[in-house]
Amino acid sequence: MNNSAAPTSAPAEAASAGHFIRQIVAEDVRTGKHGGRVVTRFPPEPNGYLHIGHAKAICLDFGMAAEFGGRCHLRMDDTNPTKESMEYVDAIRTDVRWLGFDWGEHFYYSADYFERMYEVALDLIRQGKAYICALSSEEFKVYRGVPTQPGLESPSRHRPVEENLDLFRRMRAGEFADGALCLRAKIDMASPNLHLRDPVLYRIMRVSHYRTGDAWCLYPMYDFAHPLEDAFEGITHSLCTLEFEVHRPLYDWVVAQVSPADPPHQYEFARLNLTYTVMSKRKLLQLVQEKLVSGWDDPRMPTLCGMRRRGYPPVAIRAFCETVGVTKYGSLTDMALLEHAVREVLNRTAPRRMAVLKPLKLVLENISAGETRTVAAVNNPEDESLGTRQVPFGRELFIEQDDFLEVAQKKFFRLTPGQTVRLRAAGFVTCTGFTKDPASGAITEVRGEWFPAEAELKVKATIHWVSAAHALAVEVRLYDRLFRVEEPDADKDADYKAHLNPDSLRVVKGYVEPALAAAAPGDAFQFERLGYFCADSRDSRPEALVFNQTVSLRDAWAKLSKPG
RNA sequence: UGCCCGAUGGUGUAACGGUAGCACAGCAGACUCUGAAUCUGCUUGUCUAGGUUCAAAUCCUAGUCGGGCAACCA
Numbered sequence: 195m196n197n198s199a200a201p202t203s204a205p206a207e208a209a210s211a212g213h214f215i216r217q218i219v220a221e222d223v224r225t226g227k228h229g230g231r232v233v234t235r236f237p238p239e240p241n242g243y244l245h246i247g248h249a250k251a252i253c254l255d256f257g258m259a260a261e262f263g264g265r266c267h268l269r270m271d272d273t274n275p276t277k278e279s280m281e282y283v284d285a286i287r288t289d290v291r292w293l294g295f296d297w298g299e300h301f302y303y304s305a306d307y308f309e310r311m312y313e314v315a316l317d318l319i320r321q322g323k324a325y326i327c328a329l330s331s332e333e334f335k336v337y338r339g340v341p342t343q344p345g346l347e348s349p350s351r352h353r354p355v356e357e358n359l360d361l362f363r364r365m366r367a368g369e370f371a372d373g374a375l376c377l378r379a380k381i382d383m384a385s386p387n388l389h390l391r392d393p394v395l396y397r398i399m400r401v402s403h404y405r406t407g408d409a410w411c412l413y414p415m416y417d418f419a420h421p422l423e424d425a426f427e428g429i430t431h432s433l434c435t436l437e438f439e440v441h442r443p444l445y446d447w448v449v450a451q452v453s454p455a456d457p458p459h460q461y462e463f464a465r466l467n468l469t470y471t472v473m474s475k476r477k478l479l480q481l482v483q484e485k486l487v488s489g490w491d492d493p494r495m496p497t498l499c500g501m502r503r504r505g506y507p508p509v510a511i512r513a514f515c516e517t518v519g520v521t522k523y524g525s526l527t528d529m530a531l532l533e534h535a536v537r538e539v540l541n542r543t544a545p546r547r548m549a550v551l552k553p554l555k556l557v558l559e560n561i562s563a564g565e566t567r568t569v570a571a572v573n574n575p576e577d578e579s580l581g582t583r584q585v586p587f588g589r590e591l592f593i594e595q596d597d598f599l600e601v602a603q604k605k606f607f608r609l610t611p612g613q614t615v616r617l618r619a620a621g622f623v624t625c626t627g628f629t630k631d632p633a634s635g636a637i638t639e640v641r642g643e644w645f646p647a648e649a650e651l652k653v654k655a656t657i658h659w660v661s662a663a664h665a666l667a668v669e670v671r672l673y674d675r676l677f678r679v680e681e682p683d684a685d686k687d688a689d690y691k692a693h694l695n696p697d698s699l700r701v702v703k704g705y706v707e708p709a710l711a712a713a714a715p716g717d718a719f720q721f722e723r724l725g726y727f728c729a730d731s732r733d734s735r736p737e738a739l740v741f742n743q744t745v746s747l748r749d750a751w752a753k754l755s756k757p758g
Numbered sequence: 759u760g761c762c763c764g765a766u767g768g769u770g771u772a773a774c775g776g777u778a779g780c781a782c783a784g785c786a787g788a789c790u791c792u793g794a795a796u797c798u799g800c801u802u803g804u805c806u807a808g809g810u811u812c813a814a815a816u817c818c819u820a821g822u823c824g825g826g827c828a829a830c831c832a
Contacts, residue, residue: 213771213772217774237832238832239831239832241831241832271832273831273832274831274832276831277831277832327830329830330830331829331830334830335828335829338828339828340760340828341759341760341761341827341828342759342760342761343760372830373830375830376830377830378830385761386760386761386762387760387761387762387827388760388761388827388828389827389828391828394829394830395830396830397830398830399830413830415829415830415831415832416831416832417832419832420832436763436764436825436826437825437826437827437832438826438832439762439763439826439827440761440762440763440826440827441827442762462763464764464825469769475832517770517771517781517782518770518771519770519771519772521764521770521771522763522764523763523764523765523824523825524763524764524824524825524826525769525770525771526769526770527769527770527782528768528769528770528782528783530769530782530783531769531770531781531782531783533782534781534782534783535782537794537795541794541795542795546792572791575791575792575794575795576795576796605793607793608793616791617791618791618792619791620791647791653791654793655792655793656790656791656792656793657792658792720792720794722792722794723792723793723794724792725794747792747793747794747795748793748794748795749793749794750793750794751793752793753793754793
């Protein structure tokens with residue numbers, strides 16, 4: 195279910211409109227920088243599934259390209275084989291496509307540039323700009339120094355070029371143990387920016403790479419690989435998150451080695467933080483591995499596959515990303531903003547159906563048993579083109595337990611002895627009595643007298659129902675926030691898992707109207723007066739339907755009745 | 759503490775030297791065959807102190823607070 199192609203944003207009019215990145219790109223296009231080209235890239239590391247935070251970056255990267263007539267590359271930033279796999283590559287492609295973006299021909303792997311990067315490294319060595327360092331990682335840290343004090347030069351720093359060249363080739367040939375040597379850029383051990391204190395460019399790592407296999411035992415570091423990839427691909431605007439801000443001088447240094455004429459530029463923006471969830475891949479992986487959720491696509495996860503399974507339309511996620519904007523301020527966005535975007539789309543598009551999740555039998559005493567009628571129900575009052583459907587109706591209905599009260603509290607407009615309500619699409623009912631289990635005090639049945647719609651009775655409430663004789667028994671999964679607190683990982687080292695919401699998943703048996711029998715996985719509906727639901731893409735089968743709650747409807751009554 | 763970045767209602771943002779606006783959330787009301795949606799109204803904000811200027815959220819300086827950096831991770 196992909197609601198539309200790329201999002202439509204305001205075209206590049208004034209260079210001063212929109213967020214700061216849009217302004218920069220617009221200005222560059224206006225002044226003819228990069229020959230007026232706009233080439234961006236989304237460079238995930240295939241070591242986890244994409245989440246809503248990535249969606250923000252994807253919308254920005256692909257959005258800027260689309261808006262300014264450029265292109266956006268999808269690139270697997272796979273320079274560390276220890277955690278990367280093809281499973282993640284496939285999932286990433288699926289998710290980006292699902293979000294509504296198209297990279298065309300421009301799908302790349304960093305690993306495909308390994309040979310080229312190696313050549314650049316050799317070149318750097320020849321120019322005396324890089325050397326083979328023999329410091330252990332412990333020594334390395336000591337020599338690097340601390341922010342307040344300059345670092346110390348490695349004893350290897352002035353190794354002759356020929357020796358560096360020889361060593362580097364032998365490193366590639368596998369003559370040295372992991373970590374025994376590394377290639378370092380020769381920049382400035384006294385720089386106040388730690389990243390410029392002769393950063394490591396290559397490390398020895400005997401790990402099989404999911405793409406290059408055992409071809410390499412030498413892998414480039416992000417700070418070396420990333421700018422090269424951007425330069426190789428002719429990227430113009432390299433957009434990344436704030437934590438890379440201090441890497442920018444190094445990015446520029448590397449880029450200057452290979453693309454001095456028309457270098458790509460890196461711009462940083464704040465990553466997305468959402469209330470009541472965590473966004474780090476490490477933590478999400480942990481939730482999966484420790485089976486605290488059912489998988490990466492658990493509908494409670496902030497992953498794109500989780501949201502897809504939950505029933506969030508991609509167009510809603512894109513609208514949400516446009517709403518949160520792009521700034522350099524580290525913010526915490528209220529989940530309510532996302533849910534609003536989802537409701538807004540679903541309200542317009544989701545067909546209405548009736549479902550009862552806490553069933554209570556209602557007997558209409560003036561309708562004879564065994565008699566089946568049908569009533570026409572509107573599919574979506576927001577969209578007349580969706581027409582109506584026939585819904586079976588009869589003497590015995592299921593209604594929601596919450597829609598009956600033995601003794602009405604203030605402002606309770608629903609069913610209570612003597613009170614009349616409208617039955618959605620099926621006339622009216624006046625409550626004439628009820629049966630109570632003397633032992634438990636539970637209401638076991640409600641009785642009423644039915645009136646046709648033509649009676650036009652004045653009522654203050656409408657309740658939904660399903661015909662007991664025709665109802666489909668289904669499983670419904672009700673979701674609440676994954677964590678109980680707004681910032682589960684606010685405490686640096688306190689265990690965020692202690693804040694997991696034990697009630698984030700509730701499974702109930704409910705009844706739905708027969709029209710839902712045809713629900714295909716992923717199909718979204720509004721269960722009237724309850725919320726938006728979709729057929730679960732993993733577990734729902736025609737003979738055993740399973741629905742996921744996407745998001746509830748706003749509920750003014752819940753707020754009213756809670757205090758009392 | 760060294761360097762870098764940032765700060766506008768409860769939240770997310772806009773305003774680019776000239777009336778602080780929008781959305782979410784909240785509250786109140788209208789309407790309603792969904793206590794939904796829709797509509798109306800309301801509450802709440804420029805971190806502080808100086809300076810520049812006819813005029814500062816915007817420019818400058820200092821401070822305060824917050825974030826980032828100190829993996830042979832990305």
